[in-house]
Amino acid sequence: MTATHRPLDGRAYFITGAGHGIGRATALHLASLGATIGVNDLRENFVEESLAMLREQGGTAIGVTRDVSTRDGMRSAVQEFAAATGRLDGLVNNAAWVRYQGLADIAPETVTRMLHIGFEAVIWGMQAAAEAMTGPGSIVNVASAAGLRSTPNSIVYSGIKAGVMGMTRAAAVDLGGRGIRVNAIAPSATPTEGTMRNRDAARDAHRVAQTPLGRLGTVDDMARAITFLLSDESLYITGQVLSVDGGIGTSFL
Numbered sequence: 001m002t003a004t005h006r007p008l009d010g011r012a013y014f015i016t017g018a019g020h021g022i023g024r025a026t027a028l029h030l031a032s033l034g035a036t037i038g039v040n041d042l043r044e045n046f047v048e049e050s051l052a053m054l055r056e057q058g059g060t061a062i063g064v065t066r067d068v069s070t071r072d073g074m075r076s077a078v079q080e081f082a083a084a085t086g087r088l089d090g091l092v093n094n095a096a097w098v099r100y101q102g103l104a105d106i107a108p109e110t111v112t113r114m115l116h117i118g119f120e121a122v123i124w125g126m127q128a129a130a131e132a133m134t135g136p137g138s139i140v141n142v143a144s145a146a147g148l149r150s151t152p153n154s155i156v157y158s159g160i161k162a163g164v165m166g167m168t169r170a171a172a173v174d175l176g177g178r179g180i181r182v183n184a185i186a187p188s189a190t191p192t193e194g195t196m197r198n199r200d201a202a203r204d205a206h207r208v209a210q211t212p213l214g215r216l217g218t219v220d221d222m223a224r225a226i227t228f229l230l231s232d233e234s235l236y237i238t239g240q241v242l243s244v245d246g247g248i249g250t251s252f253l
Protein backbone atom coordinates (compact mmCIF):
# COMPACT_ATOMS: atom_id res chain seq x y z
CA MET A 1 0.00 0.00 0.00
CA THR A 2 1.58 3.27 -1.07
CA ALA A 3 -0.76 5.80 0.56
CA THR A 4 -0.12 6.53 4.20
CA HIS A 5 -3.30 8.60 4.59
CA ARG A 6 -6.26 6.23 4.16
CA PRO A 7 -9.39 8.42 4.17
CA LEU A 8 -11.54 5.64 2.73
CA ASP A 9 -10.77 3.02 5.38
CA GLY A 10 -13.90 0.99 6.06
CA ARG A 11 -15.72 2.12 2.91
CA ALA A 12 -17.02 -0.38 0.35
CA TYR A 13 -17.36 0.48 -3.35
CA PHE A 14 -18.62 -1.66 -6.20
CA ILE A 15 -17.27 -0.99 -9.71
CA THR A 16 -18.72 -2.49 -12.89
CA GLY A 17 -16.33 -3.32 -15.70
CA ALA A 18 -13.34 -3.10 -13.36
CA GLY A 19 -11.40 -5.75 -15.25
CA HIS A 20 -9.80 -3.15 -17.52
CA GLY A 21 -9.22 0.51 -18.19
CA ILE A 22 -10.89 3.24 -16.17
CA GLY A 23 -12.71 0.76 -13.91
CA ARG A 24 -9.52 -1.05 -12.97
CA ALA A 25 -7.60 2.18 -12.34
CA THR A 26 -10.44 3.41 -10.13
CA ALA A 27 -10.38 0.16 -8.17
CA LEU A 28 -6.63 0.50 -7.61
CA HIS A 29 -6.89 4.16 -6.56
CA LEU A 30 -9.80 3.64 -4.16
CA ALA A 31 -8.08 0.61 -2.63
CA SER A 32 -4.88 2.62 -2.09
CA LEU A 33 -6.97 4.98 0.04
CA GLY A 34 -8.23 2.11 2.19
CA ALA A 35 -11.55 1.12 0.61
CA THR A 36 -12.75 -2.42 -0.02
CA ILE A 37 -13.56 -2.88 -3.70
CA GLY A 38 -16.10 -5.03 -5.50
CA VAL A 39 -14.40 -5.84 -8.79
CA ASN A 40 -16.97 -6.75 -11.40
CA ASP A 41 -16.42 -7.75 -14.98
CA LEU A 42 -18.00 -9.97 -17.57
CA ARG A 43 -14.81 -11.93 -18.03
CA GLU A 44 -13.35 -13.96 -15.18
CA ASN A 45 -9.76 -13.60 -16.36
CA PHE A 46 -10.12 -9.79 -16.36
CA VAL A 47 -11.47 -9.91 -12.79
CA GLU A 48 -8.61 -12.19 -11.71
CA GLU A 49 -6.00 -9.86 -13.26
CA SER A 50 -7.44 -6.85 -11.43
CA LEU A 51 -7.65 -8.76 -8.16
CA ALA A 52 -4.00 -9.79 -8.48
CA MET A 53 -2.97 -6.15 -9.04
CA LEU A 54 -5.07 -4.98 -6.10
CA ARG A 55 -3.67 -7.60 -3.76
CA GLU A 56 -0.14 -6.85 -4.89
CA GLN A 57 -0.55 -3.25 -3.72
CA GLY A 58 -2.05 -4.47 -0.43
CA GLY A 59 -5.67 -3.66 -1.24
CA THR A 60 -8.80 -5.50 -0.17
CA ALA A 61 -11.11 -6.63 -2.94
CA ILE A 62 -13.82 -9.12 -3.80
CA GLY A 63 -14.26 -10.36 -7.35
CA VAL A 64 -17.76 -10.65 -8.79
CA THR A 65 -17.69 -12.05 -12.32
CA ARG A 66 -21.11 -11.29 -13.77
CA ASP A 67 -22.86 -9.86 -16.79
CA VAL A 68 -24.39 -6.74 -15.24
CA SER A 69 -26.33 -5.71 -18.32
CA THR A 70 -29.49 -7.35 -16.96
CA ARG A 71 -31.45 -6.37 -13.89
CA ASP A 72 -30.97 -9.78 -12.27
CA GLY A 73 -27.27 -9.84 -13.07
CA MET A 74 -26.66 -6.38 -11.62
CA ARG A 75 -28.79 -6.91 -8.55
CA SER A 76 -27.24 -10.28 -7.66
CA ALA A 77 -23.73 -8.86 -8.14
CA VAL A 78 -24.32 -5.79 -5.97
CA GLN A 79 -26.13 -7.83 -3.32
CA GLU A 80 -23.35 -10.43 -3.21
CA PHE A 81 -20.75 -7.72 -2.61
CA ALA A 82 -22.84 -5.83 -0.03
CA ALA A 83 -23.54 -9.08 1.83
CA ALA A 84 -19.83 -9.94 1.90
CA THR A 85 -18.76 -6.51 3.18
CA GLY A 86 -21.83 -5.74 5.29
CA ARG A 87 -22.22 -2.32 3.65
CA LEU A 88 -22.26 -0.42 0.38
CA ASP A 89 -21.00 3.15 0.25
CA GLY A 90 -20.82 3.64 -3.47
CA LEU A 91 -21.24 2.27 -6.95
CA VAL A 92 -19.47 3.15 -10.18
CA ASN A 93 -21.50 2.38 -13.31
CA ASN A 94 -18.52 2.07 -15.63
CA ALA A 95 -18.90 -1.04 -17.80
CA ALA A 96 -19.46 -0.48 -21.49
CA TRP A 97 -19.42 -2.21 -24.83
CA VAL A 98 -18.97 0.25 -27.66
CA ARG A 99 -19.03 0.16 -31.44
CA TYR A 100 -18.86 3.17 -33.75
CA GLN A 101 -20.96 2.92 -36.91
CA GLY A 102 -22.06 5.38 -39.56
CA LEU A 103 -25.78 5.96 -39.70
CA ALA A 104 -26.33 3.70 -42.69
CA ASP A 105 -24.44 0.85 -41.04
CA ILE A 106 -26.03 0.90 -37.59
CA ALA A 107 -27.23 -2.64 -36.90
CA PRO A 108 -30.04 -3.54 -34.49
CA GLU A 109 -27.93 -6.05 -32.56
CA THR A 110 -25.23 -3.43 -31.99
CA VAL A 111 -27.76 -0.93 -30.69
CA THR A 112 -29.32 -3.54 -28.41
CA ARG A 113 -26.03 -4.61 -26.85
CA MET A 114 -24.82 -1.03 -26.40
CA LEU A 115 -28.13 -0.02 -24.82
CA HIS A 116 -28.19 -2.98 -22.45
CA ILE A 117 -24.80 -2.32 -20.91
CA GLY A 118 -24.50 1.43 -21.57
CA PHE A 119 -27.97 2.62 -20.61
CA GLU A 120 -30.16 -0.02 -18.95
CA ALA A 121 -27.37 -1.29 -16.72
CA VAL A 122 -26.97 2.23 -15.33
CA ILE A 123 -30.62 2.11 -14.25
CA TRP A 124 -30.23 -1.38 -12.77
CA GLY A 125 -27.03 -0.33 -11.03
CA MET A 126 -28.61 2.73 -9.42
CA GLN A 127 -31.64 0.63 -8.44
CA ALA A 128 -29.53 -2.14 -6.91
CA ALA A 129 -27.26 0.32 -5.10
CA ALA A 130 -30.18 2.29 -3.66
CA GLU A 131 -31.64 -1.00 -2.42
CA ALA A 132 -28.37 -2.13 -0.84
CA MET A 133 -27.38 1.19 0.77
CA THR A 134 -28.60 1.51 4.33
CA GLY A 135 -27.28 5.05 4.80
CA PRO A 136 -25.81 7.87 2.74
CA GLY A 137 -23.89 6.91 -0.35
CA SER A 138 -22.56 8.03 -3.68
CA ILE A 139 -23.14 6.74 -7.19
CA VAL A 140 -20.91 7.76 -10.10
CA ASN A 141 -22.02 7.08 -13.65
CA VAL A 142 -19.30 7.12 -16.27
CA ALA A 143 -20.70 9.13 -19.17
CA SER A 144 -18.50 10.61 -21.89
CA ALA A 145 -17.50 13.85 -23.56
CA ALA A 146 -19.33 12.25 -26.50
CA GLY A 147 -22.58 12.94 -24.64
CA LEU A 148 -21.83 16.66 -25.02
CA ARG A 149 -19.92 16.91 -28.33
CA SER A 150 -19.67 14.25 -30.97
CA THR A 151 -17.06 12.67 -33.16
CA PRO A 152 -17.99 10.88 -36.41
CA ASN A 153 -19.94 7.62 -36.30
CA SER A 154 -21.05 7.97 -32.70
CA ILE A 155 -24.81 8.42 -32.99
CA VAL A 156 -25.60 5.47 -30.72
CA TYR A 157 -22.77 6.10 -28.26
CA SER A 158 -23.41 9.85 -28.00
CA GLY A 159 -27.12 9.23 -27.53
CA ILE A 160 -26.54 6.71 -24.76
CA LYS A 161 -24.06 8.92 -22.91
CA ALA A 162 -26.33 11.97 -23.16
CA GLY A 163 -29.03 9.74 -21.69
CA VAL A 164 -26.73 8.74 -18.84
CA MET A 165 -26.28 12.42 -18.01
CA GLY A 166 -30.04 12.94 -17.90
CA MET A 167 -30.54 9.87 -15.73
CA THR A 168 -27.83 11.10 -13.39
CA ARG A 169 -29.66 14.39 -12.77
CA ALA A 170 -33.03 12.64 -12.36
CA ALA A 171 -31.67 10.03 -9.96
CA ALA A 172 -30.00 12.76 -7.90
CA VAL A 173 -33.44 14.32 -7.41
CA ASP A 174 -35.05 11.01 -6.45
CA LEU A 175 -32.31 9.79 -4.10
CA GLY A 176 -31.22 13.05 -2.47
CA GLY A 177 -33.69 12.66 0.37
CA ARG A 178 -31.88 9.52 1.45
CA GLY A 179 -28.50 11.22 1.34
CA ILE A 180 -27.50 9.28 -1.76
CA ARG A 181 -25.63 11.49 -4.21
CA VAL A 182 -25.56 10.73 -7.94
CA ASN A 183 -23.02 12.32 -10.26
CA ALA A 184 -21.34 11.52 -13.55
CA ILE A 185 -17.97 12.10 -15.12
CA ALA A 186 -17.56 12.87 -18.80
CA PRO A 187 -14.09 11.70 -19.84
CA SER A 188 -12.49 12.77 -23.09
CA ALA A 189 -10.39 10.32 -25.11
CA THR A 190 -8.47 8.09 -22.71
CA PRO A 191 -6.33 5.24 -24.02
CA THR A 192 -7.54 1.94 -22.54
CA GLU A 193 -7.72 -1.69 -23.59
CA GLY A 194 -11.26 -1.10 -24.82
CA THR A 195 -10.34 1.82 -27.06
CA MET A 196 -7.27 0.26 -28.68
CA ARG A 197 -9.30 -1.03 -31.62
CA ASN A 198 -10.47 2.51 -32.43
CA ARG A 199 -7.25 4.45 -31.80
CA ASP A 200 -6.10 6.66 -34.65
CA ALA A 201 -2.72 8.37 -34.18
CA ALA A 202 -3.60 11.34 -36.40
CA ARG A 203 -6.89 11.94 -34.59
CA ASP A 204 -5.20 11.64 -31.19
CA ALA A 205 -2.58 14.21 -32.26
CA HIS A 206 -5.37 16.54 -33.37
CA ARG A 207 -7.13 16.09 -30.01
CA VAL A 208 -3.93 16.83 -28.09
CA ALA A 209 -3.45 20.02 -30.14
CA GLN A 210 -6.99 21.12 -29.19
CA THR A 211 -6.56 20.33 -25.50
CA PRO A 212 -5.39 23.22 -23.27
CA LEU A 213 -3.58 20.79 -20.96
CA GLY A 214 -1.77 19.39 -24.01
CA ARG A 215 -2.27 15.65 -23.63
CA LEU A 216 -4.86 12.89 -23.72
CA GLY A 217 -6.51 11.79 -20.49
CA THR A 218 -5.19 8.84 -18.54
CA VAL A 219 -7.08 6.21 -16.61
CA ASP A 220 -5.57 7.68 -13.43
CA ASP A 221 -7.04 11.11 -14.25
CA MET A 222 -10.47 9.47 -14.44
CA ALA A 223 -9.90 7.41 -11.29
CA ARG A 224 -9.08 10.54 -9.28
CA ALA A 225 -12.21 12.37 -10.46
CA ILE A 226 -14.42 9.35 -9.68
CA THR A 227 -12.79 9.04 -6.27
CA PHE A 228 -13.51 12.70 -5.53
CA LEU A 229 -17.19 12.19 -6.35
CA LEU A 230 -17.39 9.02 -4.25
CA SER A 231 -15.64 10.55 -1.26
CA ASP A 232 -16.75 13.00 1.41
CA GLU A 233 -14.71 15.70 -0.40
CA SER A 234 -17.81 16.17 -2.58
CA LEU A 235 -20.50 15.86 0.11
CA TYR A 236 -22.66 18.75 -1.18
CA ILE A 237 -22.37 17.88 -4.87
CA THR A 238 -25.09 15.89 -6.61
CA GLY A 239 -26.73 15.75 -10.04
CA GLN A 240 -23.57 17.04 -11.73
CA VAL A 241 -21.64 15.97 -14.79
CA LEU A 242 -17.94 16.63 -14.28
CA SER A 243 -15.99 16.97 -17.53
CA VAL A 244 -12.57 15.37 -17.11
CA ASP A 245 -11.16 16.45 -20.44
CA GLY A 246 -8.07 18.65 -20.06
CA GLY A 247 -10.25 21.57 -21.15
CA ILE A 248 -10.95 20.36 -24.71
CA GLY A 249 -14.70 20.77 -24.23
CA THR A 250 -14.38 24.48 -23.53
CA SER A 251 -11.56 25.54 -25.85
CA PHE A 252 -11.31 27.03 -29.35
CA LEU A 253 -7.68 26.00 -29.85
Ligand SMILES: NC(=O)c1ccc[n+]([C@@H]2O[C@H](COP(=O)([O-])OP(=O)(O)OC[C@H]3O[C@@H](n4cnc5c(N)ncnc54)[C@H](O)[C@@H]3O)[C@@H](O)[C@H]2O)c1
Pocket residue numbers: 016017018019020021022023040041042043046066067068069093094095096097098117142143144145146186187188189190191192193194195
Ligand atom coordinates in the same frame (compact mmCIF):
# COMPACT_ATOMS: atom_id res chain seq x y z
N1 LIG B 1 -11.59 5.24 -22.76
C1 LIG B 1 -12.17 6.35 -23.25
O1 LIG B 1 -11.64 7.04 -24.15
C2 LIG B 1 -13.49 6.79 -22.71
C3 LIG B 1 -13.94 8.09 -22.99
C4 LIG B 1 -15.17 8.49 -22.50
C5 LIG B 1 -15.94 7.62 -21.75
N2 LIG B 1 -15.47 6.35 -21.50
C6 LIG B 1 -16.33 5.47 -20.71
O2 LIG B 1 -15.58 4.98 -19.63
C7 LIG B 1 -16.04 3.68 -19.27
C8 LIG B 1 -14.88 2.71 -19.23
O3 LIG B 1 -14.24 2.75 -20.51
P1 LIG B 1 -12.88 1.96 -20.78
O4 LIG B 1 -12.28 2.59 -21.98
O5 LIG B 1 -12.10 1.85 -19.52
O6 LIG B 1 -13.47 0.53 -21.20
P2 LIG B 1 -12.77 -0.91 -21.38
O7 LIG B 1 -13.42 -1.51 -22.58
O8 LIG B 1 -11.29 -0.79 -21.33
O9 LIG B 1 -13.31 -1.65 -20.08
C9 LIG B 1 -14.67 -1.88 -19.93
C10 LIG B 1 -14.85 -3.19 -19.18
O10 LIG B 1 -16.27 -3.44 -19.09
C11 LIG B 1 -16.46 -4.83 -19.18
N3 LIG B 1 -17.82 -5.15 -19.57
C12 LIG B 1 -18.39 -5.02 -20.80
N4 LIG B 1 -19.65 -5.49 -20.77
C13 LIG B 1 -19.90 -5.92 -19.50
C14 LIG B 1 -21.01 -6.51 -18.86
N5 LIG B 1 -22.13 -6.75 -19.55
N6 LIG B 1 -20.92 -6.83 -17.55
C15 LIG B 1 -19.77 -6.58 -16.85
N7 LIG B 1 -18.67 -6.03 -17.42
C16 LIG B 1 -18.73 -5.71 -18.74
C17 LIG B 1 -15.44 -5.25 -20.24
O11 LIG B 1 -15.16 -6.66 -20.18
C18 LIG B 1 -14.23 -4.38 -19.91
O12 LIG B 1 -13.31 -5.04 -19.04
C19 LIG B 1 -17.12 3.33 -20.29
O13 LIG B 1 -18.39 3.63 -19.76
C20 LIG B 1 -16.79 4.24 -21.45
O14 LIG B 1 -17.90 4.50 -22.28
C21 LIG B 1 -14.29 5.92 -21.95
